[in-house]
Amino acid sequence: MKKLIILIIVSIIFINSCGGDEKNDDKKTVIFWHSFVSSTVPALNALIEDFEKTHPDINIEAQYIPSGDALVQKLITSIQSETAPDISWLHAHFMEDLVQADAIYKMEKFIKGPNGISEADLNDIYPALLQYASWRGTLYSMPMEATNLALLYNKDMFRAAGLDPERPPQNWDELVEYSKKLTFDKDGDGKNEQTGLFLPVYPAAGPLSGWMVWQFHPYLWQAGGYKINLAQTEVIYNDEAGIKALRLWKKIYHDLDLNVFTSDYDVAFASRNLAMAMDGPWNLPRYEEILTGMDWAFAPLPSGPEKKATIVGGEYLAIFKQSEHPEAAWAFIKWIIQPETQAKWAMTSGYLPIRRAVKEVPEFKQYLEDNPNFKVFIDQMEFGQAERPIDYGGMEIMRHIADAIEKSTVGNQDVQEALNESAKLSNKVLNEANQKHK
Amino acid sequence: MTKTEALNSNSVQKLVSLFRFSRSSRGGMHKKDGINAVFFLTPTVIIFLTFILFPVVFSFYLSFHEWNMFSNEATFVGFDNYTKMFQSEEFWSVLKNTGIFTFGTVPLNMALSLVVAIALNKKIKGKKFLRTAFFAPVIISPVAAAVIWRWIYDPNYGLLNYGISFLGVGSVNWLNDPTAAMFALIIMSVWKTFGINMVLFSAGLQGIPETYYEAAKIDGAGKWAQFWKITLPLLAPTTFFIMIMSMISSFQVFDLVYVLTSGGPLGSTKVLVFFVYEYAFKFFEMGYASAAAYVLFVILIVLTMIQVRYMKNRIQGSF
Numbered sequence: 001m002k003k004l005i006i007l008i009i010v011s012i013i014f015i016n017s018c019g020g021d022e023k024n025d026d027k028k029t030v031i032f033w034h035s036f037v038s039s040t041v042p043a044l045n046a047l048i049e050d051f052e053k054t055h056p057d058i059n060i061e062a063q064y065i066p067s068g069d070a071l072v073q074k075l076i077t078s079i080q081s082e083t084a085p086d087i088s089w090l091h092a093h094f095m096e097d098l099v100q101a102d103a104i105y106k107m108e109k110f111i112k113g114p115n116g117i118s119e120a121d122l123n124d125i126y127p128a129l130l131q132y133a134s135w136r137g138t139l140y141s142m143p144m145e146a147t148n149l150a151l152l153y154n155k156d157m158f159r160a161a162g163l164d165p166e167r168p169p170q171n172w173d174e175l176v177e178y179s180k181k182l183t184f185d186k187d188g189d190g191k192n193e194q195t196g197l198f199l200p201v202y203p204a205a206g207p208l209s210g211w212m213v214w215q216f217h218p219y220l221w222q223a224g225g226y227k228i229n230l231a232q233t234e235v236i237y238n239d240e241a242g243i244k245a246l247r248l249w250k251k252i253y254h255d256l257d258l259n260v261f262t263s264d265y266d267v268a269f270a271s272r273n274l275a276m277a278m279d280g281p282w283n284l285p286r287y288e289e290i291l292t293g294m295d296w297a298f299a300p301l302p303s304g305p306e307k308k309a310t311i312v313g314g315e316y317l318a319i320f321k322q323s324e325h326p327e328a329a330w331a332f333i334k335w336i337i338q339p340e341t342q343a344k345w346a347m348t349s350g351y352l353p354i355r356r357a358v359k360e361v362p363e364f365k366q367y368l369e370d371n372p373n374f375k376v377f378i379d380q381m382e383f384g385q386a387e388r389p390i391d392y393g394g395m396e397i398m399r400h401i402a403d404a405i406e407k408s409t410v411g412n413q414d415v416q417e418a419l420n421e422s423a424k425l426s427n428k429v430l431n432e433a434n435q436k437h438k
Numbered sequence: 439m440t441k442t443e444a445l446n447s448n449s450v451q452k453l454v455s456l457f458r459f460s461r462s463s464r465g466g467m468h469k470k471d472g473i474n475a476v477f478f479l480t481p482t483v484i485i486f487l488t489f490i491l492f493p494v495v496f497s498f499y500l501s502f503h504e505w506n507m508f509s510n511e512a513t514f515v516g517f518d519n520y521t522k523m524f525q526s527e528e529f530w531s532v533l534k535n536t537g538i539f540t541f542g543t544v545p546l547n548m549a550l551s552l553v554v555a556i557a558l559n560k561k562i563k564g565k566k567f568l569r570t571a572f573f574a575p576v577i578i579s580p581v582a583a584a585v586i587w588r589w590i591y592d593p594n595y596g597l598l599n600y601g602i603s604f605l606g607v608g609s610v611n612w613l614n615d616p617t618a619a620m621f622a623l624i625i626m627s628v629w630k631t632f633g634i635n636m637v638l639f640s641a642g643l644q645g646i647p648e649t650y651y652e653a654a655k656i657d658g659a660g661k662w663a664q665f666w667k668i669t670l671p672l673l674a675p676t677t678f679f680i681m682i683m684s685m686i687s688s689f690q691v692f693d694l695v696y697v698l699t700s701g702g703p704l705g706s707t708k709v710l711v712f713f714v715y716e717y718a719f720k721f722f723e724m725g726y727a728s729a730a731a732y733v734l735f736v737i738l739i740v741l742t743m744i745q746v747r748y749m750k751n752r753i754q755g756s757f
Contacts, residue, residue, distance in 0.1 A: 069719055076507045097722060101508035190609075191594050203702020205716060259614050260593045395721050403705075410614060411704045 028325040029059045030332055033074075033088040034315075035067035036349075039285060043348035050344075051335055058328045065089075068207070072097075079103050079322070086323035087332065090141055090316045092132040092387075093210075093394055099135045104318040107139040110330040117334060124355040125337070128312040128386035136391055141316035142333050145351030147280045148310045148384045149218060150376050151302070152287075155295035157182055157194065157275040168299035169276075172222075172248055175302045176255070182275035183256045195256055198265040198277040199249055201409050204402035213401045214387075215278055217311045219245035221385055222304020227401070228388050233434070235426040237401060238419035244305065246408055246415045253409040269296075280313075281377045285350045298373040300380050312384035314354065343367075352377050392433035397426045501728040512725070519729035528705075529713070529730070535620070536710045540688040542624040543631075547684055548677070551632040555639035556669070569640070573633035580630065584697035587626045588613065616706035619699050623707050627694055631687070635680050642676030643669070678749045685745075686738055710734050 036044055041064075048060045063085070065071045072094050078084045079101060090098070098104050111117055122130075129143040155165035161181045169175040179196030186193050200215050202208035220227065225241025228234070236242070253259070261268075266283065268274035270290055278301070287296070301310045317336070319329045335341055342353040343361040358364055359378070368375045390397055404422035407413040501519055505512035523529045558569055575583065590597045591612035599609045612622040650668050659667065670677075692711040695701060701708035701716075710730065718727035 073719065079508065097506055097508040100506070101510075103508070203700040203705075205705055205708050205712065206700025206702055207696075208700070260611055262588075262592050262594065262613075399716075399720075406702065406704055410702075411616075 027057060027059050028328040029061055030087060030323075030325055030329050031085040032060055032062045032332070033065045033071070033085045034062060035065055035071055035089055037282075040282075040349050040351075043345065046348060047336075047341070047345055050341075051332060055331060055335070058325075058331060060332060075103075079320075082322055084320040084322040086325060086329040087317050087319055089144070090318050092316070092389075093398075095135045095140060095316075095318075096391060096394070098318065099140055102321065104140050104320055105326060107133075107142060110319070110326075110334075111139075113327075113330075115327065115331065115334065117337075121337075121355075124357050126312065126354060126356070126381055126384070128384055129314050129316075129354050131386040131389065132312075132314060133316045135389070141318035142337055143314045143354040144317050144336055145345065145349065146312060146314040146354050146381065146384075147282060147352060148312045148377055148380050149215060149278050149280055150298045150300055150310065150380060151276060152269065152279040152298055153276045153296065154269065154272070154274075155297060157272075161275075165295070168297075169302045171302050172304055176248070176252060179252055179276060180255055191260070192257060194273055194275065195258070195261055195268070196275050197252060197256065198261065198268065198274055199253055199258055199409075200265070200278070201249075201253060201258065201405060202402075204399060204406040209402035210398055212405060213398050214311060214313070216245070216249070216401070216405060217385075217387060218301055218309050219248060219304065221309035221311075222301075222307060224304075224306030226388055227397075228390055228430075230388070232389075232391060232430070235397060235423050235430065237426075238404075238416075238423035241306070242419055243416050246405065246419060249405065250408050250412075250415055254412075259410060281350055281352055281374065284373060284377075298376045300376055308383045310380050310384050312381065312386055350374075352381060390430075392437055393429040396429045400426045400429070497728040497731055500725050501732050503725045505724045506722040507724055508722070515725065519726045520733075523726065523729055523733070531705065532708050532710055532713045535706065535708055536689060536691075538620055539624060539627070539691060539707075539709055540685060542620070543627050543688045544681065544684045546624065547628045547632050547635060548680060550628060551635035551680075552639050552673075552677075554632070555636045555643055556665075558636070559640060559643045569636075572636055575630045576633040578630075580693040581697050583626070583630055584694065587622075587698060591622050613699055614703050616704050619703055619707050623695065623698060626698060627688075627691065630694065631684070635684065638676055638680055639673065642673045646672045674749070678745070682742055682745055685741060689734060689738055689741075 034044070044062060048062060051060060052058065065074050065088075067089075071089070071091075075084070075088060075094075075098070084103065111122065125143065126146060129146055130139065133139055133141045133143055151168060153168050158165040158168075158178075161178075163178060163181065169178045175197070182194065182196030183192055184194055185191060200208070200212045202212045204212075217227070220237060220242055223241035223244040225237060225239055225245065227237045229236050263271075263273065265274060265277045266279075269277055272294070279298070284298075300308070303309075317333050319326050319333070323329055336345070337354060339353075339355065339357040339361055342355060342358045343364040345351065346353045346358065347364065347367050353359075353364075359368075368378060400422045403425075404418040407421075408415045408418040411418075500512065502514060502516060503512035504515050504519075554572055558565055558572075589595070593599060593609055593611045593614070596612070598612065603609070610618050612618050646669065650672070651664055654664050654668060690711055691709055692715065695707055695709055695712055696715075699707040701712050711734070714727045714730045714734070717723045717730065
C-alpha cells in the first residue's frame, strides 16, 4: 500500500511538471508548424530571431512537421484534440478540408483590421500565389515563399554533343531534338550511358504521383490547355492541348528509353549521366555546393506551341481559429511578407520572393546580378501560372491524370484513349462531389 | 505413445493452449490473486480497448458513413460505400492483384520454409548460423530491404539481370513491367517472410518423436515414405497454422508494396490495403476506406473458416 501511495505522489508531481510550464505572462507565444528541410532551418531561425528583435512581446516557436501526408494527419489530430498550432504551413490541396472544418481564419479579418495591409501591398503579390492561398475566391492564407520549375542542364554535355551551351532548348521541337542528341549508348550494349532529359514518370498510385502531375501542368498550359473549366463542371485536360502535351511526354519517354532509367534524377545529373531535368530553386543552394567541376545552369522552360508557361508553387501560412493570439500570429505573417524580409529570406533560403517590390530592394538587385541561375526563376515568375482550383475532389482527379500519364508512357497506351478514359472517371468524381456540395 | 499424444507435444499446440482459458491449477483463487490479476491486466485491457476494439467497431460504423476526418460529424449513407466499391473497376483489379499475390506467395513461402526447416533439422555443421541467416530478413526493416531489392532488380546494373544474363535470357525490367513487377514483389516477400515459417516448422519437426522414424526404418520405409507417411501428417497442425497466418498476412501486405513498387507500374501491384490507405489518407474518404477494410475482414474470415472446416476432419485432436 505504501508503494502505491508513493507511486501516486510521484505521478502527480510528474504530470504537474509536464503541464505547467508558464513563462512570463506578457510574452505571447506563437506556435508555427513548418516542413522546411534541414538546410533551410538556419535561414528560418535567423528570420525568427530578426522578428523577435523587432517584436519583443512575441515569441515564435517553430516546430518541424514532416511534409505531405504527415502534416495533414498531424493537423487533423491537432484540430480534433484542440491542440492546433497558431500558424501552420499549408499546401493548396488540403485547404478545402480545413475551410470545411472551420479551422482557419479568413485573411480579410486581418488585412482589413487595425494592423492591416493596403490594397496596393496585396496587389503586389504574384496573383498565382494569391490564387493558391484562396479557396473559392476567398483568401484563407498568405504565401510565405514561391517556387517554380525551370530546366536544369549540363553545358559540358551540350558542347560535347555539338550544341550551343548558351542556347538551351527554346521550344518543344528543340527539346525533343536536343534530348535525343544528348542521349547515347557509347559501348553499344543496348543501355544508355547518358540520358538527354528526365521526365518525372512515377507510379500513379505512389507517393510521387502528385509531383508528376505538378510537373506536367506547364506542358498542358504551353499547349494552350487547362485541367478543368472555370465553372468546375467538367475536366478538359483531354482536349487537343492535353493530347499534344502528353504526346510530347510519350515521345520523349520512348525516344530516350526512360523506362529503364531508374536512378534519381539529381543523382544522375550529379554523376554526369543525365543532361537535362526539370527542377526548382529549392535545390539551387545544394547544387552550388555539390556540382563543382561541372558547367551547369538553369534555363527557362522551353515554350510550347501556344505560349511560355511554368508552374508556380509555394507554401502558405494560415492562422488557426484555436489560436489564443491570432493578432500576434498575424503580426508575424505581415512582417514576413514585407519586401525587406522577403528579400533577405530569398537570399538566405533560396526560395523565391512572393511579390514584385522585392526586386527594388538594393541588396536583392545586386544578388540577382551575382546569381544568374536564381534570376532565371525570378524572371519566370512573370509567366508563371497557378493550377486552376478544384474545390471538391481535386486529389482524386489528380490521381486520374497521373493514371493517364502512366498508361500512355509506361503502358504505351494511345494518348487520346488514355486521356479520355481518365477524363471520364474525373468527371464522375466531379459530378458526385458537386452534387453533394450543392 | 499414441498419435494424439504426439500431437499434444507439438509446440504449436502449446502455443495455442496459451490462449485458452483454463482454471488455475492450484484450485480456488485467493482474493489477493484477484487484485493482482486486475492490476496486471488493466494496462493490457486499456490498450486492447483503445487501439483494437474501438477502431474495429468505429471503422464498421464509418463504413456506413461519409467522413473526411476534419469535420466533427459523419453523414450516414447506408450501403452507398459498398455499392460504389463493388461497381468500381479499380476495386476488382485491386482484389485480383491481392489474390495473385497471396496465391503466389503462400505456397512458395510454405514449400521453401518446409524444405529449409527439414534440411536444418539434420545434424549438419553451421546449423545455427544458417538458421540465423535465413531468419535475418524477417527482422530487417522493410524499407531497408526494399532499397536493397530495388538495386537487385535494377534493369541496367541489377544483380538479378546480371545473373540471368548467363542463362541467355534478355534483361528484364523487373519493376517497370506489369507482369514482372508482381513477380518481383512475390519473390521479395517470400525472401522477407519465410524465415518465421521456417522457425515454426523447425519447432514442429522437433515435436515429432524419433521413435516413429525408427519404427518405420525397421519396417523398411525409405526417406520419401517417411516424409509422406510420418513427417507431413504429423506436421499438419503446424502446416495448417502457418497456412492461415501466411494467408492473412499476405492479404494484408502493404509496406513492401509501398516501398518497392508504390502500387505501380500501371497499378499492377496495387493491393487491397494500399487501396484502403490511398482512400483514407490521400482522399480522406474514411467511410469508403473503412468499407474496403471490412471487405478484407470478411474475405479473411471466410477463407479461414473454409480452411478450418476442411482441416478439422483431417487433423484429430486439434482446434
